[in-house]
Structures are given as C-alpha cells and as structure tokens.
Amino acid sequence: MIKIFFCYRRWIVGIGLLSIFLADLYLSKVILWPFQFQIETTIFANKHIEEAILQHQQDALYLPFRLRPFLFNSLIYLYYLLTHLVSFLSISNIQQMVLLANLYPLSLGFSRLLKHSLSEKLFIMGSLGITFFWIGFSRAIPEASFLVIVSPIFIYLLLLGLGRINLKIYLTLLTLSLLLRLKF
Amino acid sequence: MTKHKITAVVVLITVLTLVTRLVRLDLVPPHLSNDEISIAYDAYSITRTLRDEHNHFLPLSFQSHGTYKAPLTIYLTSPLVFFLGNNDYSARLLSAILGGLTVMILGLLIYELSHNCLLALISSLVLSIAPWHIYSSRMLLESNIALFFVVLGIYLLFYGYHQQKNLAIIGSYFSLALSIYAYHTEWGFVPLLILVLWFFYRHDFAKKPISYLGASLFLLTLLPLLIDFLHNLSWSRAGTEIIFKDPYVAQYLANQSLNILQKGLFVVNFILGNYSKYTDLGYMFFNGLNLLPQEDPFQVGLFLAPLLPCFIIGFFHIKKYFPEHTKFIYSWVIISPLVPALTWGNVNNVRNLISVIPYSIIIAVGALVIWSFLRNNLFLKAGAVCLIVVFFVYFLAIYYYHFPYENGVNYQYGYKQIAQYIKPIYSQFDKIVVDPRFGDYNMYSGVPHLYLSYYTNLDPHLLLKRRETPNSLFFDKYEMRPINWNWEIPKPSYLYIVPVSNLPTSEKLKKLTEINLPNHKPAFALFTL
Numbered sequence: 001m002i003k004i005f006f007c008y009r010r011w012i013v014g015i016g017l018l019s020i021f022l023a024d025l026y027l028s029k030v031i032l033w034p035f036q037f038q039i040e041t042t043i044f045a046n047k048h049i050e051e052a053i054l055q056h057q058q059d060a061l062y063l064p065f066r067l068r069p070f071l072f073n074s075l076i077y078l079y080y081l082l083t084h085l086v087s088f089l090s091i092s093n094i095q096q097m098v099l100l101a102n103l104y105p106l107s108l109g110f111s112r113l114l115k116h117s118l119s120e121k122l123f124i125m126g127s128l129g130i131t132f133f134w135i136g137f138s139r140a141i142p143e144a145s146f147l148v149i150v151s152p153i154f155i156y157l158l159l160l161g162l163g164r165i166n167l168k169i170y171l172t173l174l175t176l177s178l179l180l181r182l183k184f
Numbered sequence: 185m186t187k188h189k190i191t192a193v194v195v196l197i198t199v200l201t202l203v204t205r206l207v208r209l210d211l212v213p214p215h216l217s218n219d220e221i222s223i224a225y226d227a228y229s230i231t232r233t234l235r236d237e238h239n240h241f242l243p244l245s246f247q248s249h250g251t252y253k254a255p256l257t258i259y260l261t262s263p264l265v266f267f268l269g270n271n272d273y274s275a276r277l278l279s280a281i282l283g284g285l286t287v288m289i290l291g292l293l294i295y296e297l298s299h300n301c302l303l304a305l306i307s308s309l310v311l312s313i314a315p316w317h318i319y320s321s322r323m324l325l326e327s328n329i330a331l332f333f334v335v336l337g338i339y340l341l342f343y344g345y346h347q348q349k350n351l352a353i354i355g356s357y358f359s360l361a362l363s364i365y366a367y368h369t370e371w372g373f374v375p376l377l378i379l380v381l382w383f384f385y386r387h388d389f390a391k392k393p394i395s396y397l398g399a400s401l402f403l404l405t406l407l408p409l410l411i412d413f414l415h416n417l418s419w420s421r422a423g424t425e426i427i428f429k430d431p432y433v434a435q436y437l438a439n440q441s442l443n444i445l446q447k448g449l450f451v452v453n454f455i456l457g458n459y460s461k462y463t464d465l466g467y468m469f470f471n472g473l474n475l476l477p478q479e480d481p482f483q484v485g486l487f488l489a490p491l492l493p494c495f496i497i498g499f500f501h502i503k504k505y506f507p508e509h510t511k512f513i514y515s516w517v518i519i520s521p522l523v524p525a526l527t528w529g530n531v532n533n534v535r536n537l538i539s540v541i542p543y544s545i546i547i548a549v550g551a552l553v554i555w556s557f558l559r560n561n562l563f564l565k566a567g568a569v570c571l572i573v574v575f576f577v578y579f580l581a582i583y584y585y586h587f588p589y590e591n592g593v594n595y596q597y598g599y600k601q602i603a604q605y606i607k608p609i610y611s612q613f614d615k616i617v618v619d620p621r622f623g624d625y626n627m628y629s630g631v632p633h634l635y636l637s638y639y640t641n642l643d644p645h646l647l648l649k650r651r652e653t654p655n656s657l658f659f660d661k662y663e664m665r666p667i668n669w670n671w672e673i674p675k676p677s678y679l680y681i682v683p684v685s686n687l688p689t690s691e692k693l694k695k696l697t698e699i700n701l702p703n704h705k706p707a708f709a710l711f712t713l
Contacts (some may be wrong), residue, residue: 027289037440046481048479048480049481052479052480052481056586059585059586059589059703060585060586062581062585071578071581074480074483076481079470079481079489080481081482082470082489083466083470083471083481084466086464086465086466086492087464087465087466087467087470088466088468089465090460090461090463090464090466091456091460091463091464092456092457093458093460093461095456095460111500138465142709148565166632173251176644179449180452180453180456182449182451
C-alpha cells in the first residue's frame, strides 16, 4: 500500500509535506488554534541571544563599528537552531527513542530508501527535515511531533531494514539495549 | 592533479598551519594555564636540578598539583626552556611544532592508506583548519604531544609494511610506546589500537618476524612505566580519573542491596552516557570548544559547522576510498572516544583529542564525495568554499579576540604580569606575601608559586627547600597564604599581592599597581607600607 501511495504524482508529496509542516506547527504548540503564535515556545524567546549579539558588537573593537553587525547579527538564531537540532540526535536520545540496536536496521532501511523513487525519498526526508527543523526551533523538545510524525517514518525505515539484518547480531544488540533501558 | 597544483596546495596548507599555530602564541590563550605552567616549571626545574617541583629525581610520573602528569612532554620541553629561556614561547613551542607536523603526517598516512593524493591533501587541510586542533596545538598539552606520536606510529607502521622497511616498523612501535609516555588517554587507547591493528592485519603481520620484534620492543619500552605505575598504584593518575571515582557511581556501587548485574548495567549505562556526550554532533560541530561562556550562542564547535554534512556523508563512504582498510578506519572511529568515556567529570576535549584524527578523515572523505558530486558546478563549489572560509574567519575572530578577552580568569591571568612587575624590584622587599585566591568572591585557588618562580627565573633549588602547611607555602622570600586583613599586621618592606576581591582594609598600605584582565576588569593589586 505504501508503495502505491508513493507512486502518485509529486504534487501529492508537496501537499503531504505542507500538511506535515502545519501539523508540526500545532503539535509543537508554536501556534495555538486557530492562529495564535506562541513566541515563548521558540528559541526567539531566549534573551541571552539578543544580549550576546549586542555584547559582541560592543566588544569587537578590531572592526569598525559599522562592520560589526555583519559578523554578529540575528543569523546566530539559525546557528542556535542547528545546534539545538543536532544535539537532539545524540546516542543517548536515540537509545531513549528507538533503542541503540534499532540503529542497525534503521541505517540499513535508510540506505535502502536511497534506492527508492524520488517522490518517496522526498516525502520521507522532507518530513524528517521539517520535523527536525521544528525540534530545533522549539525551546523544549516537542514530543508530540516526534511521536506523531517521526515514529511512523522510523517504523517504516525499520521495516525496510529488518529484511537485511544479521539476526544474531540484531538480537544480541537488542538484548543489550533492553538491558540498558532497565531501571532499578 | 598536476605536480604544480599539489605543490601549491601543500604550500597553502603549510602556511595556514604555521600561521594558525604560531602567530601570537604568547597572547592567545591569554596566559599559561594551570597545567601548562606546571609542565613548564617542571621542565625548568629538571634543566637546573634534575628534579621536579616536589623534589623527585627524574620522575616517570610528575606529581604536579596532584594530577600526576605523564613524563614525555616535560622532558621534551626542558631543552626548549633551557635554550629559549622562561617564557610563553619556550613553553608552547613544542606543542605548536608537533601539532603542525601532525597535520603533515596525517596527509602522508592517508596517502599511504588510500593512494589518493586529493584525499590526503583534504585530510591535512581539514585538520589544519580544525578549531579543536588549532586550540590544542597552541597550548602545552600532553594530549597534543601524544597525538603526534600516535599518528606518526600508525603512519610508520603502514609505510613499513607497504614499502618493506623494517626500520619504519620498529620506529612505529617505538613511537606508539612514546605516546603512552606522553598522555594518560593513550594508556588505554594505544593497546586497544594495536589489538585492532593485529586483528585486522594479522595475516600481513604474522608473515613478518619484524612484527614480533616491534611488539616486543613496544612492551620493553613500556616496562619502566609499568614498574613505576605498579610501584605507585595508589596515587597514579589512572587511579584518580577512572569512572569509579565519580561520586555518583561510587555511591551506587557501594549500595549493598544491589546485585552485580544491576551494578554492571549501571556502569555500562554511565559509560554509554559519556560516550554519547563525546560523540554528540552538536558538541562536535557547534558548541564543543567552550571558547566563550556556556550560555553564549556564538560558541564554536570542535570542527567548523559547515563540515557537518561532510562528516555524515563521509561516514557512509569510507569503503569507497579505503577498500582495504574500511574496518580499521571504522574501528578507529569507534574506539577513540572510548577511553575518555571511561573517565569521570565533564566532557573533556583534551582527553578526547585522540578522536580528532579519525573524525578529520571522515570529514575529508565526505568533502571529497561532495566535491566529486558537484563535478563542474563551479557556482556551488565556490559557494561551499566561501561558506567554510566565512566560518573559519568567524572562528579566528572568536579565538584570537573574544576568547582571550573573556577568559582571563580561567587562565589565572595576572600572575605573569605580576612576575614581570616584581622582577626588577624584587630586591627591595624582605617578604612577598601572595594570597593565592582569585576570581569573583575568591572562588578559585591558583598556583602563583609556579608562575612567579618561572617568570622571575627563580633558582629552582629555592622552591625545593619549601615549607608547606595545608593552606600555605613558604619558600625564598615568598609566603603563599590566604590573607585575612583583620589579623594581618603589615610590616615595612613587605609586598602584598592580593586579588581585588580581598583588598586591604587599612589605609596605611599604599597601592603600587593594579593588574587588569584582558577585558580591563581589575584582577590583582600590589600593596606595600
């Protein structure tokens, strides 16, 4: 069925991605229904950033004053967003989300996905990209976005990868990962 | 690539490496750090007395301030201090030179492994502009010295086997053994690396009797260190930094109600947590270098941020460029952060420096894949290069200006300036009383005795004759002790050196001078009657 879905024309993928974009906005509570923008849930609410921009502009005596905004400006929000996003994808978080053992079929699934049609790749990667963007954009990690949007994609990639795994290695890793998740 | 192009790129990398590692070496970082001054002073003391600060004759483990430093860096720094004098350049030059050589040797190693000249050049370039390696090469860090010997050892090993040079194979094992004499991470890392090498290349190694001779030489070279370690097991560095010393872990393991499986899983989980921190991409590419205060968003990563896609792509393309060495490269990547993850405390870039090499290789592979993918799209290629250049310039601005400007206190800034001030007027005083506390609210306690002795060229024999109490240290004219102005009775021809957070209450004392931090905030003041 999934295959059939991906055979549709690319504009369907576009609509799908737009829906995910909007879903992410509401799930991460950046916008409350119907259209209430909640800036305090985003990284823009971090006052340290504005202060740091001004502080560095004042300190950068090696540059003429007019040139300082070129080096220290609001683009730092993008950098901060990427920092936030990339830090989210740490081994600890992956262990919490999908278990370390599942990284093995997940990466195999991902490599299999690369051989699929462009529409499918676009949809999967686009959905992940958009969701991760909102994860980076939000001050706290929006768990609902992750659960509703990322989990099904991860399950799909896992299923793609499971067909090619070495079962002995996978079961060993799975046992170890489950043991590590035990809380005493 | 034509010969001319290769030469041009090699010249560019060499110039870039030398400039980034040598320019303003005495000013950035702003001051010799706690560890640097300890190494520099011990090197100075060894040249004059053959003893360290604590009166140990030619030790194999330098007590320092309880951190028990590995010996090689100190012994290699001694001749530089002897010939160039007691200054920042003589202390930091060894690390800068070996750091620069590491960049070159990495290129040779990659060429030896892949026979791809472009990949070798990109690897060297990646390491040359890596903020992590620039930062480490500009400080007298034992880990940077050890890194050089590890890379040299691996290069000589492959060169020796590929070119049938027995001397190179012997040299490689000797170099790997020296790396263990240089830093404690290598105690765990190098034996693991050798095991990995023997496992993946066992057929090649077993064919050559020289392999066994090399391995024997490796063990023989380490024998003195091993004997010293066993002799001083209770206070060695390995015994103080291991994860079991973490108060949280120690408390958990001491819990009698838990069984061995629970304790084992807890420790594995703790190590995995540490490993995760050391391999966090945010830490590696965005904010790991800690040049600025933690909450500052203008942080810099261990590598330049635009190289993150290269790292991700490179990770999946190792096989393409290292078909015969894929497993070795992946193993190198995996084992590098393992030893730092076994230690306690916060994420430590110095302990983890060994990872800079495999990460640079992966980034170089990714960069080459992207470069090949872009083919003749000059616009995109130029855009990618511009982005990297912009981030590199931004790093240079942060590193050369904002980092020393904001981090004076962390480097105990001021003691060198105090030493330079008192050196010409030293004879005018009978006693010099130094309050070793510094920072806001006197929150830190420094090692002024090392800074003042090193920068004033004090005869090391005088420090050997020191007297110590738990809070105080007395040698020559110096008294290092916390000053309480309610009890202190100032005397004529006494010089008082105090942090600005502990200024004298009596108006009788006259301020001689004030020492300011790079950000112009006052740090210390000197008083006399």
